[in-house]
Each structure stands twice: as structure tokens, then as C-alpha cells.
Amino acid sequence: GAVVSQHPSRVICKSGTSVKIECRSLDFQATTMFWYRQFPKKSLMLMATSNEGSKATYEQGVEKDKFLINHASLTLSTLTVTSAHPEDSSFYICSARHPGAGGYEQYFGPGTRLTVT
Amino acid sequence: GIQVEQSPPDLILQEGANSTLRCNFSDSVNNLQWFHQNPWGQLINLFYIPSGTKQNGRLSATTVATERYSLLYISSSQTTDSGVYFCAVGLTGANSKLTFGKGITLSVRP
Numbered sequence: 354g355a356v357v358s359q360h361p362s363r364v365i366c367k368s369g370t371s372v373k374i375e376c377r378s379l380d381f382q383a384t385t386m387f388w389y390r391q392f393p394k395k396s397l398m399l400m401a402t403s404n405e406g407s408k409a410t411y412e413q414g415v416e417k418d419k420f421l422i423n424h425a426s427l428t429l430s431t432l433t434v435t436s437a438h439p440e441d442s443s444f445y446i447c448s449a450r451h452p453g454a455g456g457y458e459q460y461f462g463p464g465t466r467l468t469v470t
Numbered sequence: 471g472i473q474v475e476q477s478p479p480d481l482i483l484q485e486g487a488n489s490t491l492r493c494n495f496s497d498s499v500n501n502l503q504w505f506h507q508n509p510w511g512q513l514i515n516l517f518y519i520p521s522g523t524k525q526n527g528r529l530s531a532t533t534v535a536t537e538r539y540s541l542l543y544i545s546s547s548q549t550t551d552s553g554v555y556f557c558a559v560g561l562t563g564a565n566s567k568l569t570f571g572k573g574i575t576l577s578v579r580p
Binding site for chain 2 (some may be wrong): 355381385387388391395396397398399402444445446448450457458459460461464466
């Protein structure tokens with residue numbers, strides 16, 4: 354159990370376009386999901402916390418109008434990178450908080466590699 | 471915010487050797503996880519261990535929350551253990567976000 358999927362796994366887009374990334378918890382319901390960004394050979398940086406049915410909470414320095422997050426159901430959160438630029442190229446990873454055994458363990462999706470040309 | 475330091479930053483082992491990976495954190499936490507990131511970028515959950523000791527096969531972990539550190543032990547290492555190991559810490563409650571360390575890159579040579 355505790356499987357999180359992401360789609361797409363890899364996307365290339367042109368500068369100025371928008372890209373949507375989906376994160377799904379496949380076998381559990383997640384009231385809270387998280388979005389991270391990882392640069393090559395670096396650690397994960399939390400971008401925002403997504404709570405089902407409410408607005409996301411963004412970390413300091415993350416532009417909420419550029420990185421739109423929607424958590425419309427207990428199994429789906431989406432991240433839309435609007436008006437993408439080459440500096441947005443990165444590895445984006447989502448996680449979902451599992452409700453079992455204390456309720457705070459996070460399970461991660463396989464990541465989405467975004468390249469903006 | 472909370473600071474997480476992992477050591478050593480890089481580790482090279484011969485297959486079959488044992489190792490200890492360390493995670494120090496700067497503040498009290500009640501939420502701690504260890505992950506292994508494979509070469510394709512997937513984070514694999516190793517342990518959810520805010521306190522105490524757990525074992526899973528060749529891996530075990532110990533967290534001493536009062537002294538603000540956690541240890542991950544790998545015994546009889548295999549080449550498939552190679553990758554990056556992350557420690558992530560935080561608090562439970564409404565703000566349950568995790569802060570990640572910089573990771574430890576492990577290379578196990580045959």
C-alpha cells in the first residue's frame with residue numbers, strides 16, 4: 354500500500370507556456386499533500402503544502418501566482434507552472450501524508466522532470 | 471527554521487561492509503523519516519522513526535530525540551544500496567511539513 358503516482362514523468366515545454374503536473378494517492382486518501390522541487394545533486398526544497406478543499410500554503414520565496422496548486426479531492430493535487438521559463442526547469446516531486454500509524458508519514462511520487470526551452 | 475545536518479556527505483563502501491549514517495537536527499522534532507533516493511529519483515521510505523529503534527532486514531535506525539540525532543545502520547551492504555540517503559524532520563500537527571538534510575551519497579562497489 355501507500356502508492357503515490359505523478360503524471361507526466363517527463364515534460365518539455367516552450368518558454369511562456371503553462372504545464373500541469375498531477376499527483377495522485379492511489380490506495381489511500383490524503384487530506385494533505387506537499388510539493389517539492391529538487392535541483393541536480395541537491396536536496397528537496399518544499400514549495401507548498403496543499404490541503405484538500407482549501408488554499409495551499411506556500412513557502413517563503415515561492416511565487417503563488419506562478420506555481421498554482423489545486424487539491425480538489427482526497428486523492429488528487431495538481432501543480433501548474435504558469436508562463437514557464439528556463440529557470441523553472443527542475444525535478445518536481447509530490448508527497449502525500451498517509452493517514453495510518455500516527456498520520457504523519459509522507460509517501461512520495463516518482464517525480465516529474467520539467468525542461469523549459 | 472530547523473537545521474538538518476547529515477554526515478558524512480559521501481561514503482564509498484566495498485560490498486559486504488557495514489556503515490552508519492548520521493542525522494543531526496537543531497531543534498525538537500516529533501516527526502522523522504529516512505529515505506533512499508534511487509538513481510531514477512524515486513524516494514523510497516525506509517523508516518518513520520520519531521523516536522526509538524526499528525529494524526527492517528539489513529537496515530536499522532535509531533532516533534534519540536532528546537539528543538537531536540538519528541542514525542541509520544546498513545549492514546552487509548549491496549551494490550543496490552547505492553544512492554542518496556535523506557533524513558527529513560519536522561513536527562506533527564497542523565504544520566506537518568518536513569525539512570530535508572542535504573543527503574548522503576553512498577556508493578557500494580562490487
